[in-house]
Structure formats: structure tokens, C-alpha cells
Amino acid sequence: MKGWTGQLLRINLTTKNATPEAYSKDFALQFVGGRGFAAKILWDEVPRGTDPLSPGNKFIAAAGPLSGLSMPNVGKTVVAAKSPLTGMYGDGNLGTHFGSQLRRSGFDLVVIEGKAEDPCYVLIEDSDVSILDADYLWGIGAFEAEQKLEDRHGKNIGTLMIGQGGENLVKYAVVRSMMGRAGGRPGMGTVMGSKNLKALVAKGSRTPEIADVSAFRQLGRDGFKDIREKPGYDHWMTQGTMLIHAWCQEYSVLPSYNFKEGQFEHADALNGDTMESMKEKTRGCPSCTMQCGHCIKDSEGKSAELDYENVALLGSNIGLRDLREVATLNRLADEYGLDTISLGNTIGFAMEASEKGILKEKLDWGDYQATRDLIQEIAFRKGPLGSMLAEGTHQVAKKLGKGTMDFAMQIKGLEVSGYDCHAAPGMALAFGVCSIGAHHKESWIITYEVDVGRETYDESKVDKIIELQRIRGGMFEQLVSCRFPWIEVGFDLEWYPKYFTAATGLKWKLDDFWSLADRVYSLVRAYAVREYNGEWDRTMDHPPARWFEHPLSCGPLTGATLDQDGYEKMLSWYYQKRGWDDRGIPKKKRLAEQGLDWVIPELEKVTTLE
Numbered sequence: 001m002k003g004w005t006g007q008l009l010r011i012n013l014t015t016k017n018a019t020p021e022a023y024s025k026d027f028a029l030q031f032v033g034g035r036g037f038a039a040k041i042l043w044d045e046v047p048r049g050t051d052p053l054s055p056g057n058k059f060i061a062a063a064g065p066l067s068g069l070s071m072p073n074v075g076k077t078v079v080a081a082k083s084p085l086t087g088m089y090g091d092g093n094l095g096t097h098f099g100s101q102l103r104r105s106g107f108d109l110v111v112i113e114g115k116a117e118d119p120c121y122v123l124i125e126d127s128d129v130s131i132l133d134a135d136y137l138w139g140i141g142a143f144e145a146e147q148k149l150e151d152r153h154g155k156n157i158g159t160l161m162i163g164q165g166g167e168n169l170v171k172y173a174v175v176r177s178m179m180g181r182a183g184g185r186p187g188m189g190t191v192m193g194s195k196n197l198k199a200l201v202a203k204g205s206r207t208p209e210i211a212d213v214s215a216f217r218q219l220g221r222d223g224f225k226d227i228r229e230k231p232g233y234d235h236w237m238t239q240g241t242m243l244i245h246a247w248c249q250e251y252s253v254l255p256s257y258n259f260k261e262g263q264f265e266h267a268d269a270l271n272g273d274t275m276e277s278m279k280e281k282t283r284g285c286p287s288c289t290m291q292c293g294h295c296i297k298d299s300e301g302k303s304a305e306l307d308y309e310n311v312a313l314l315g316s317n318i319g320l321r322d323l324r325e326v327a328t329l330n331r332l333a334d335e336y337g338l339d340t341i342s343l344g345n346t347i348g349f350a351m352e353a354s355e356k357g358i359l360k361e362k363l364d365w366g367d368y369q370a371t372r373d374l375i376q377e378i379a380f381r382k383g384p385l386g387s388m389l390a391e392g393t394h395q396v397a398k399k400l401g402k403g404t405m406d407f408a409m410q411i412k413g414l415e416v417s418g419y420d421c422h423a424a425p426g427m428a429l430a431f432g433v434c435s436i437g438a439h440h441k442e443s444w445i446i447t448y449e450v451d452v453g454r455e456t457y458d459e460s461k462v463d464k465i466i467e468l469q470r471i472r473g474g475m476f477e478q479l480v481s482c483r484f485p486w487i488e489v490g491f492d493l494e495w496y497p498k499y500f501t502a503a504t505g506l507k508w509k510l511d512d513f514w515s516l517a518d519r520v521y522s523l524v525r526a527y528a529v530r531e532y533n534g535e536w537d538r539t540m541d542h543p544p545a546r547w548f549e550h551p552l553s554c555g556p557l558t559g560a561t562l563d564q565d566g567y568e569k570m571l572s573w574y575y576q577k578r579g580w581d582d583r584g585i586p587k588k589k590r591l592a593e594q595g596l597d598w599v600i601p602e603l604e605k606v607t608t609l610e
């Protein structure tokens with residue numbers, strides 16, 4: 001098998017055993033890498049009802065068949081586990097040398113099981129695996145921990161680590177790497193923390209074997225050149241994801257005041273131009289010519305990286321108007337390893353609950369110092385408020401009651417990313433049916449929707465959502481390659497089957513990747529249905545009540561809300577096109593067509609299938 005190493009590394013932290021395992025060719029062909037590998041293993045090996053924070057959960061870091069090869073933007077790794085935030089399959093995709101160093105050690109993925117008795121970290125050096133004492137790392141932030149690991153194991157290592165948020169089991173703790181990369185929104189860092197696992201380090205010396213070395217080398221060179229010559233490339237390099245900020249304000253989708261509004265009166269102070277005027281450097285993932293991490297000096301004089309999502313959720317969504325202060329909050333989230341999107345949502349929710357007198361603590365919109373303190377309280381679970389907010393908005397709203405669920409901006413437990421949908425039914429549906437909760441990563445339909453007409457509830461929008469899910473939530477997550485070359489500068493999708501063929505020798509077309517994506521979508525959905533244990537229905541795919549019931553009160557779209565009937569109509573189309581029943585559960589026939597008949601007996605233990 002060329003392209004893949006054909007090996008996974010299984011590490012049990014309870015027994016301290018590390019075992020290399022050959023995986024089958026069928027596993028490689030059916031699931032390819034990244035999300036596909038992780039979903040299949042979690043389905044097979046983490047039994048229904050497993051507590052996500054128990055030793056029975058598994059933490060997986062998975063590369064793909066292109067990881068570590070000389071081509072654009074493959075310096076990423078998928079981290080996955082059963083999520084403590086949603087109770088379903090969860091994952092994220094972050095920039096790191098870890099995946100390529102793991103492959104250079106001879107493995108495509110690592111599966112961590114059990115729980116260490118004391119804080120530890122794992123060092124993988126080719127086939128040598130050590131479980132080491134993490135006493136000197138536990139309790140410190142992700143930046144410092146990374147520095148210490150580099151001091152000890154050298155500069156060119158691949159690392160995945162957690163901050164104090166993961167250690168203290170904040171439910172939305174992420175995995176960190178490279179002094180600025182973060183991934184695994186649905187609590188993948190929390191799962192590491194629950195295993196007393198501070199970090200994973202890999203350094204390898206082998207070169208992954210591929211089918212056609214010279215063709216790959218040429219394609220790699222051509223790909224980098226093509227990206228740099230794209231007409232949008234120079235523009236992208238000025239602000240990266242922050243380019244979208246001004247657009248979001250213009251079209252009333254910029255989350256403001258816990259998604260009450262889609263415009264912010266101080267948006268100019270937070271937008272990409274402001275960021276650009278303060279920019280001190282750029283950084284990003286390995287093997288990337290599009291470095292999108294733009295850093296400014298924060299309000300405490302330290303360097304902090306800004307992305308659109310971070311600025312939207314820790315800026316306008318909590319009523320904060322100073323970009324350097326936003327940058328400080330962003331840096332703290334990075335240091336503690338907390339997901340900025342869930343954090344900004346949770347704080348915005350708490351501010352609104354405080355405004356309404358439901359929370360007794362006083363927490364005003366835009367109060368920087370109170371927010372700064374609160375982030376620390378959340379990371380360390382200090383005090384009743386910090387500890388409560390560490391659970392995420394869904395759990396907090398359940399606890400508080402009094403109608404707070406209506407403005408808890410989450411779907412299936414995962415907080416909504418930075419696009420207000422009062423007047424964007426397509427984007428609302430994209431959040432609603434995203435396989436891991438309300439994330440924009442799978443189907444970012446918002447710019448398309450604004451172009452074609454945001455007031456319509458059309459079947460064509462549903463088709464677009466599925467098309468984007470196949471590309472973004474599918475091919476890029478299985479190949480573990482950054483989607484930005486394609487979506488941001490127009491790098492043609494046809495490059496990817498070419499890279500895949502040169503690596504593996506398999507002559508796949510884009511359609512083969514779409515079938516793969518559909519298979520993994522059905523599997524991840526089946527996983528969710530299984531874990532809901534018979535309680536699953538279509539309301540799980542509903543966005544927060546706020547977008548239906550509380551109209552925008554400012555800007556050109558004042559009065560806008562979503563229409564419930566229109567939404568249901570689109571949701572039904574989505575289910576029909578996916579081959580799922582009207583509860584959103586995959587039908588037997590579709591599962592069988594997708595080669596997933598083996599999930600049927602397990603699903604039938606919790607529900608009836610059509």
C-alpha cells in the first residue's frame with residue numbers, strides 16, 4: 001500500500017503499553033485518513049454510553065495519505081474523540097508538525113486509551129515510544145509548555161498539547177500547537193486532560209513511501225507556484241481571515257451582544273484594516289505559503305494572533321471595542337487552551353443573563369477587566385461562576401432555566417461560530433446539520449447565500465450545503481489538508497485527486513471523494529443517534545430559538561427573523577438528499593449502499609430504522 005504507512009500506534013496510558021498495529025487495506029480505502037479514520041475507530045472501540053471523560057474514551061490524532069509530503073498546506077492533523085461537550089463524535093483540524101512527524105515515525109494515526117495515574121506526556125521517536133513524567137509541564141500554559149518541550153526534545157518536533165483549561169476539564173478545551181494553532185473545539189483538549197495527558201511529541205526520521213516520487217515532486221512545486229500566482233493571493237496575505245470582518249458588518253451577520261444583533265456600532269475599531277495597521281508579524285502552519293495568523297501587540301504588550309472567529313466572538317459578541325484588548329483575551333484563550341468560539345459565546349450568554357437579572361453576578365457588556373478575570377476563573381474553574389461557565393452554554397442554560405435556552409447560542413451542545421443567522425436560513429441550516437454541532441467548518445454558505453438572496457428557503461441552498469460538506473467536511477478532513485488554498489485563493493479542487501494518485505497510485509476522481517465524504521457523514525450521524533440512545537429527533541438539527549423569535553433591532557435588516565416552516569422545509573430536503581428519514585436518521589438502504597451495513601444492528605438497539 002503506497003501513500004499510507006499501513007500502521008497505527010496504540011498507546012494505553014493505564015497499562016503503559018505502546019503497540020504498533022497494521023491496519024487493513026479496506027480501512028484505508030473506505031476511510032482514507034483524518035476524520036474518516038477517527039470516526040471508524042471511535043464507532044468500533046468506544047462503546048455506546050461511554051463517559052467522554054472516562055478512561056474508556058479514546059483520543060485520536062490522525063494524519064492522511066498526503067501528510068508530510070512536499071505539497072501545499074498539508075501541515076495539519078485531525079484530533080478526535082467522543083466529545084464531552086456534545087456527547088457525540090467530535091474533532092478539529094489544527095496546524096502542527098505532529099502529523100508529518102508521526103508519519104515519519106511510521107504511523108498514520110495514534111490512538112490513546114486509558115488514563116495515566118499521574119500527569120504524563122508521550123514521546124514518539126520512530127518506533128520508540130516513551131510515556132514520560134509531565135510534572136514539569138502540568139499547571140503551566142500551552143506557550144510555556146511548548147517551549148519547554150522544544151528545549152528538551154529539539155526544535156523540529158511535532159507537538160500537540162493542552163493548557164490549564166484542558167487539565168481542569170473545561171468542556172471546550174482545545175488542543176494547541178506551534179505557539180498559535182488551535183483545534184478540536186468540542187473538547188478534544190478536555191479529553192487529553194481527562195487522561196492526565198499534557199502533550200504528545202513526535203519526531204521521526206523516515207520518508208513516507210509513495211507511488212510516484214518524481215510526479216509528486218513536480219506537482220508539489222507546481223502547486224506552490226500556482227497558489228502564489230493566484231490573483232487573490234496578495235490581497236489574502238494582507239489580512240487573512242480578518243478580511244471577512246468588514247463584510248460581515250456590512251451584511252449584518254457580525255455576531256454582536258450574544259447574537260442579538262448582526263451589526264456592531266464599533267465594528268471599524270475591530271476590523272481587518274485596523275488589524276493590518278497594527279500588524280507586527282504573520283505566522284501559520286507548516287508547508288504553507290498563505291500564512292494566515294496575523295499578530296499584533298496586545299493591550300499587555302505581548303504578541304497575539306487574530307483570526308476572524310476570535311475577534312467576532314471575543315469582540316462584538318461581548319460588546320468589546322478595543323482590538324488590543326480582544327487580542328489579550330485571545331492570547332489568554334491560547335495560553336489556557338480554551339476554544340475562543342465557545343468561550344466568547346459563553347461569556348456573551350452570561351452577560352445577557354446578567355443584564356436580564358437571571359445571573360446574580362454583575363457582568364456588563366464590554367467590561368474588559370471583568371472578562372479577563374472571568375476567563376481565568378473559567379480556565380481554573382475558580383468560584384461558582386467560572387466553574388459553571390466551564391460547562392458551556394447548553395449545560396449552563398439547562399441549569400439556569402428561566403428561558404435562557406432561547407439565547408444559548410449552541411446546537412447539540414457546540415456553540416455557534418461567528419455568523420449571525422437572523423436573516424440567513426441557508427447558513428442556519430449549515431450550522432444545524434453540521435456533524436459535530438454548530439461549526440462553520442463544513443458548510444460556510446454565507447457569502448453564497450448573500451449573493452443569491454438571503455430571504456429564500458430554496459432547495460438549491462440545500463444542494464449547496466451538501467456540495468460544501470463534501471468538499472470541506474469531507475475531502476479536506478479525510479486528506480487532512482487545509483481548505484484555504486481552494487476557498488480563499490481559488491486553488492482548483494482538481495489538484496487534490498492528482499496529489500492523491502501520485503501518493504497512492506489510485507486513480508480517484510473527485511466523485512470518489514464525494515462518496516467517501518457521504519459515507520463518513522452517515523457514520524458520524526449514526527454515531528450521534530447511537531449516543532442519544534433513542535432520544536434523537538429532528539429538533540436536534542434546529543438552530544437556537546433566538547434566530548426565530550427575537551428579531552434584529554438595528555441595521556438595515558431590522559425586524560428580521562428566520563421562518564420556522566421554511567427552515568423545516570429545507571431540513572426535510574436535506575434529509576431526503578442524504579437518504580435519512582424525517583427524524584434525520586440514516587435509512588438502512590442508504591447505509592448498505594455506503595458500505596455501512598455493520599452499523600445497522602447497533603442502531604437498531606436504540607431506535608427503529610426505515
Ligand code: PTT
Pocket residue numbers: 091092093094095096174180181182183184185186241285305307308309310333334337338339340341441476477480481482483484
Ligand atoms: C477551528 C476554530 C477556528 S476556525 C478558529 S479561527 W477560523 C478559532 N481559532 C482558535 C484559536 O486561534 N485559539 C483558540 N484558543 N481557540 C480557537 N478556536 C477556534 O477554532 C485554523 C485555520 C482556520 S482559522 C480555519 S477557519 C480553517 N479551518 C480548517 C478546518 O477546520 N479544516 C481544514 N481542513 N482546514 C482548515 N483551515 C483553516 O485553519 P477546529 P489552525 Mg483549527 C489561535 O480546528 O476545532 O475546527 O477549530 O486549526 O491550525 O489554528 O488553523 O477563522
Ligand code: SF4
Pocket residue numbers: 073074075095283284285286288289290291292293482483484485
Ligand atoms: Fe495554516 Fe492558514 Fe496556511 Fe491554512 S492558510 S495551512 S490555516 S497558515
